[in-house]
Amino acid sequence: MCGIAGIFNLYQSTPIQPELLKTINRRQSHRGPDDEGYYFDSFIGLAHRRLSIIDLSGGHQPLFNEDGSIAVVFNGEIYNFQSLVTELKQAGHIFSTYSDTEVIVHAWEEWGEQAVTRFRGMFTFAIWDTNRRQLFIARDRLGKKPLFYSQTPQGQLVFASELKVLLEHPDVNLTLRPEMTEDFFMYGYIPDPNTAYQHIFKLEAGHTMLLTPGEQLRTTPYWDLAAPESCLSWEQAQSSLIEQLEEAVKIRLIADVPLGAFLSGGVDSSAIVSMMARLQNHPVNTCAIGFNEAEYDESEYAQQIAQQYKTKHTSHIVDADDVSLIKQLNDIYDEPYADSSALPTYRVCQLARKSVKVALSGDGGDEIFGGYRRHKMHLAEQKVRQMIPSRFRKPIFGSLGKLYPKADWAPRPLRAKTTFQSLALNQVEAYASSISKLRVDEREQLFSPQYRQQLNGYNGIDQLTHHAHKAPTDDPLKLIQYLDIKTWLVGDILTKVDRASMANSLEVRAPLLDHEFIEWAYTVNSQDNIRNVQGKGVQGKYAFKKALEPYVNQDILYRPKMGFSMPISQWFRTSLKQTLYNSVLSTNMLDSGYFNVSHLKQMLQEHSDGYRDHGASLWCLLMFSQFMMKQ
Structure with a gap:
């Protein structure tokens, strides 16, 4: 896991300033504290920060092909690199390292832009081909690894793994995007x-970018979640789920450094640890954090799994009033x-x-x-x-929605x-509306008339509508799963984990987000994923939970979902009130x-009073x- 950066001349050959690239690249040194490397020619400067995971002695970047005409900087892991090495050697390519990075340059030589479709992993990489005079940049299918870019008025493309690198470049235009607040x-x-x-x-997930001096930048999608030709029967799903999961975990156990797993005590992390224990002949390193307030604490469930699989477990109790990180969040994100x-x-x-350099997580379940x-x-x-025509449904429920009071204090029903x-x-x-932090009516109250006018009709839902038009299915559950993968997963979950882990120089691997596993999981029947189960109520992830019953205690599988939350409402009435x-x-x-x-002040007062x-x-x-405050 690493950080990459670069400066590319879009139109003419002019010297790249080495000191400038080195200075901005060091803003992401936390992503790769073990090493740094650079490459310069008349069109491009490439930069790399390395967190050494595979081939500790031979994986220095930028890395080159046999004659030095192709250079690559790479952030991520290619899990199927060993089989690709065999295939490429048979095609005549000569390897000088044992690193998965070298596979990328030889795959580019062999397959060109289609090389990215052969990679199974998480990645962003940039290839400079001096013979073709082309810069090729790719981001993995799910967007686990980030890539930011900007064109400067001086005719250069600046790109990097983190936004903070671009913010340090003196020629990058830092005008705020008006719609970003909405x-x-x-x-x-x-x-x-x-x-x-x-x-x-941001280069979108599952997209590539090809640049040739003097030509327009273009981005191209190379992967999307396809409509299942047919859904699996219950028996088919149950008979193959564990096999599919175990394979996705197995390929993520390759590392030349200590490796472990997050163990929250929830379904997904428990599933990953159980598979790791089956695949390893030594104890799994697991870690968990707990809270000193019972409603937020899952550590006892994590301890159950740790004892069941005899893991080498480390846990730490975090004070629920620990707000010391809040001021760092903007620097991280x-x-x-x-x-x-x-x-x-x-x-x-x-x-x-403190104990490992790579951790597997249960993200994606x-x-x-x-x-x-x-x-x-x-x-x-x-x-x-579906039962009530929209001509009746909209006026009836629209009126009820306006008349019914907002009852935050009441029981959920x-x-x-x-x-x-x-x-x-x-x-x-x-x-x-269900995923919105503030629904459209709440945003209208929050925003000033001047800002609403500036938006000129723009609504954040436009992003969801764009993806919904491309969705491969109209199945209600599969549609919103598709929308989650295109927005929530990449924008929230994967962003959170990438920045938090990289800020600690830790690599996180997510077996449940293996693209082949996801393609298989998308064929599980929606009625098998969400089902009303006698004695257990309406269960989400039911097919997954049922397949895990031999490996994970049912008290863990079927207990109410807690999430990984913090008591922010309480903070805002106590320890964080003045800061807020x-x-x-x-x-x-x-x-x-x-x-x-006036609405800002009203919100603060209503919350403070408990109304x-x-x-x-x-x-x-x-x-x-x-x-x-940073602008």
Whole structure:
């Protein structure tokens, strides 16, 4: 796992400034504290920061082909590199290292742009081919590894693994993108391909970029989740699920450094640890964090799995009032990011790094097997939508949604306002509402009239609508799983884990997000993923849980989902109250022109008095204020 960067002359051959590239690349030294390397010619400068995982002595980058005409810088892992080495050697290529990086240059020689389709792993890489005078950049199918880029007015492309590298370049235009505020307060992050900045972009997951001096930059998709030709029967899914999972775990156990796993005590991390224990002849290194408040603590379940599989387990209790990281979050994420679980994620990465350099995680299980509460709610609501014609449904439920009070204090079954609002919408609009940090009506109240006018009709839902039009299926569950993979997974989950782990110089591998495993999982019948089970209620991830019964205790498999959350609503009434007020009502926020100031003050007062729970919205405002202070 590493960091890459580069400067490329788009139109003419001019010297690249070595010191400038070295200076900006060192802003991401946490991604690769073991080594750095550079390559320069008249069109390009390539930079690399290395976290040594495979071929510790021979994997220095940039790395070249036999005659030095092709150079590559690479961030990630190619898990099938050994089979590719065999194939490429048979085709006449000569290897000088045992590194997976060298596979990339020879694959480019052999297959050109199609080489990326042969790689199974997580990656971003940049290849410079002096003979073709082409720069080729690729990002993995799911977007586990990031790539930011910008074209400067001086005619150069600047790219890097983290946004902070581009922010250090004096020629990169740092004008804020006006729509980023609408996007952020809907999603809690800025969806790809955009960033908070008008002239800086993310290369989308499953895309490549090809550049030749004097020609237009173009990005091209090379992978998408396809519609299943047919869904698996229950028997087929059950008979092959463990085999598929075990194979995805097995290929991620290759490393020349200590390797372990996160163990939260939930279904997904327990599944990964159980497979690792089956595949290794030595104890699995596991780590977990717990909290001193029972409603947030899963450590006892992690301990159960650790004892069952006799892992070498390390745990650490985090004070639920530990807010010391909050000011660091903007430095870690570089743009507004509002997933509060970034705090415990950072802590578990910090803990893991004390004993291992690589950790396997259970990320992805909820997305690919239908494990979120919103998935179950969406299917239940969709049944109602399908029964009642929209000409009746919209006015009836639209009126109920307006009249019904917002009852944050009430038991969940009585909080019907958002359900009524959702039933008045089509399924994409409703799903957008369910994932929104602030729903569209809440954003309208939050934003100033001037900012709403500046948006000129733009709505954050446009991103979801764009992906929904490309979705390979109209199956209600598979549609929203597809939307999750295109937005939530890459923009929130994978961003959170990449930055938190890399800030601690730790590599994280996610077997459940192996693209071949996902393609297989997408053929599991939706009715087998979410099912009403006698004695257990409506279960998400049921096919997955049922297959795991021989390996994971049913008390873990079927207990209510807790998530990886923090008590932010409580913080904002106690330890963080003054920080919240000072930040949200700071000059940078009030003078930004984005907000209805009286509504900001009302939200703060209502939450402080306990009249409303605005915790999630106020966390977004706190994170946004931290970003604005840096502008």
